[in-house]
Amino acid sequence: MACLGTPVNVTEARYGAVPKVYILCTESKDLYKSSIAQNVPIHKLYTLASSHSPFFSMPEKLVAILAEL
Secondary structure, three states: OHHHHOOOOOOOOOHHHOOOEEEEEOOOOOOOOOOHHHHOOOOEEEEEOOOOOHHHHOHHHHHHHHHHO
């Protein structure tokens, strides 16, 4: 539980230097997360018409995205 309760120091030099990629699973039923990609500057956004588990429902498409990175 320490990983959930430990404060994280996020700086532009650390976190900002890492290019961010977001894979939006549009058929996810837990919460629609499109706003997450709007809250953090992202390098690239991918969308999959998948549930929250694209590694089960469309592994080939997920692998293609990850291989591109």
